[in-house]
Amino acid sequence: MRVLASAPAKVILFGEHSVVYGKPAIAAAIDLRTYVRAGFNENGAIKIEARDIKVPGLTVSFSENEIYFESDYGKAAEVLSYVRQAIELVREEADKRKGVTVSITSQIPVGAGLGSSAAVAIATIGAVSRLFGLELTREEIGKLGHKVELLVQGASSGIDPTVSALGGFIHYENRKFERLPFMELPIVVGYTGSSGSTKELVAMVRRTYEEMPEVVEPLLVAMGRIVEKARGLLLSEVEERARFEELGRLMNINHGLLDALGVSTKKLSELVYAARTAGAVGAKITGAGGGGCMYALAPENQSEVATAIKIAGGVPMITKISREGLRIEEVKP
Numbered sequence: 001m002r003v004l005a006s007a008p009a010k011v012i013l014f015g016e017h018s019v020v021y022g023k024p025a026i027a028a029a030i031d032l033r034t035y036v037r038a039g040f041n042e043n044g045a046i047k048i049e050a051r052d053i054k055v056p057g058l059t060v061s062f063s064e065n066e067i068y069f070e071s072d073y074g075k076a077a078e079v080l081s082y083v084r085q086a087i088e089l090v091r092e093e094a095d096k097r098k099g100v101t102v103s104i105t106s107q108i109p110v111g112a113g114l115g116s117s118a119a120v121a122i123a124t125i126g127a128v129s130r131l132f133g134l135e136l137t138r139e140e141i142g143k144l145g146h147k148v149e150l151l152v153q154g155a156s157s158g159i160d161p162t163v164s165a166l167g168g169f170i171h172y173e174n175r176k177f178e179r180l181p182f183m184e185l186p187i188v189v190g191y192t193g194s195s196g197s198t199k200e201l202v203a204m205v206r207r208t209y210e211e212m213p214e215v216v217e218p219l220l221v222a223m224g225r226i227v228e229k230a231r232g233l234l235l236s237e238v239e240e241r242a243r244f245e246e247l248g249r250l251m252n253i254n255h256g257l258l259d260a261l262g263v264s265t266k267k268l269s270e271l272v273y274a275a276r277t278a279g280a281v282g283a284k285i286t287g288a289g290g291g292g293c294m295y296a297l298a299p300e301n302q303s304e305v306a307t308a309i310k311i312a313g314g315v316p317m318i319t320k321i322s323r324e325g326l327r328i329e330e331v332k333p
């Protein structure tokens with residue numbers, strides 16, 4: 001028997017960094033996927049084939065709707081510990097003696113803050129649990145994905161695996177996840193080509209917070225309020241155009257506050273301004289900053305915005321919110 005499963009990448013729409021201080025955040029799955037094919041093998045071992053884990057920043061070519069990345073073994077190796085841990089967790093629930101071979105292909109750049117590790121963990125758990133005949137819900141798979149992150153990296157909010165397993169929009173606050181109604185959001189993600197260290201950026205914000213809490217606290221409060229306003233918009237019946245405009249304004253304010261916290265870079269801000277100039281209704285950093293990615297909301301002009309991001313030196317990815325999280329693509333007897 002062979003099973004093919006896929007799981008999506010994520011963007012944090014609003015609330016990165018302030019979420020560390022107990023404020024809410026909203027993240028969403030996007031239409032870039034990692035595919036994992038799983039089958040049993042005869043020798044009882046765990047075998048991982050990952051010839052095609054995409055890593056941008058080395059060689060990238062871009063055409064209208066497709067992006068090709070050349071792969072780099074060093075970064076791909078980091079991903080493998082998530083895959084291994086995911087297989088081991090599922091085997092513990094099912095049958096430890098059975099050998100499993102998985103092969104991975106991915107459209108998600110590694111180390112860009114788009115949740116590539118969580119996506120590979122979720123797709124692996126999805127494929128391998130189905131292979132063993134375990135009937136797990138997406139919620140259960142999301143929780144197992146969180147466990148994989150805790151085992152591999154020591155700490156994790158669980159946002160990435162939850163979004164990747166469930167898909168759509170997820171509102172997060174104090175360890176509680178709420179699925180928001182789905183809607184189309186035409187976005188363009190811009191990758192700077194370098195990655196910031198989430199751990200170092202979180203520590204840097206912490207230092208500023210401790211040195212001048214009276215200045216930083218109001219910024220964090222404002223960021224939390226932006227999230228609540230965005231949640232209200234996603235839940236409301238507002239006409240689409242007005243909703244995009246309002247979300248765009250909130251994105252711009254959120255970007256300014258992140259910049260104020262010191263997590264933007266010249267390159268990130270250049271991509272943000274290039275996107276706005278090309279007609280995006282809003283643009284901001286997504287994730288920890290210090291490199292990594294920004295995203296722009298571009299309801300009418302995704303390709304112009306993508307071109308502007310490319311001219312400004314970034315790698316654009318035209319995408320949209322993925323309604324679906326984990327997907328079982330194919331089961332062959």
Ligand code: PMV
Nearest residue numbers: 016017019113114198287288
């Ligand atoms: O680097 P990313 O996309 O995983 O985003 C990190 C988000 C932070 O709020 C900065 C950190 C966190 O743990 O929530």
